[in-house]
Amino acid sequence: MKGKSTKAQSQSRGVLAEWLMRDILRAKARTEDEKFSPLEDYFSIDDDAMMTAKPVGIKMPCVTDEGIRYQIQWIPLYMLCPCRFFKVESLSLELNAYLEQGDRDDTTAVAPQVTLSKKAHWWSNNTPVKMSLHFSESSGQTISIECDEPMPAAPSPETD
Numbered sequence: 167m168k169g170k171s172t173k174a175q176s177q178s179r180g181v182l183a184e185w186l187m188r189d190i191l192r193a194k195a196r197t198e199d200e201k202f203s204p205l206e207d208y209f210s211i212d213d214d215a216m217m218t219a220k221p222v223g224i225k226m227p228c229v230t231d232e233g234i235r236y237q238i239q240w241i242p243l244y245m246l247c248p249c250r251f252f253k254v255e256s257l258s259l260e261l262n263a264y265l266e267q268g269d270r271d272d273t274t275a276v277a278p279q280v281t282l283s284k285k286a287h288w289w290s291n292n293t294p295v296k297m298s299l300h301f302s303e304s305s306g307q308t309i310s311i312e313c314d315e316p317m318p319a320a321p322s323p324e325t326d
Contacts, residue, residue: 228235
């Protein structure tokens with residue numbers, strides 16, 4: 167079932183950048199078996215989400231005589247987002263994000279919050295959301311969020 171769809175406005179560029187970077191930070195947390203890092207450590211939300219040179223750890227395959235090993239490579243954020251420096255006429259992305267669910271007293275929060283929990287707790291308390299992102303110079307930024315029907319939360323085998 168397709169749930170809700172929203173359009174981003176110009177003041178919500180920070181929220182858009184949060185969603186785009188969520189999967190990268192999720193991969194970083196998985197490889198290092200650590201808590202999710204605050205997004206503000208990687209780029210400034212207050213400054214229209216200008217990308218900084220702060221590094222993100224990405225698990226990269228390394229082929230050796232003994233086989234394939236994985237090592238963490240630290241890559242600056244701006245290298246992962248070349249569209250910040252080049253003209254993009256049209257770009258479409260589809261990715262799975264994980265938006266925090268929970269009892270929140272603060273109903274004024276606009277942006278989804280990053281969960282600072284370990285992986286098992288993360289999977290049991292958050293719902294995967296399929297997001298379609300489209301950027302176009304003519305139409306501006308558009309974000310479509312499609313919520314599938316809720317499924318029973320179960321840890322993914324790849325995160326254990």
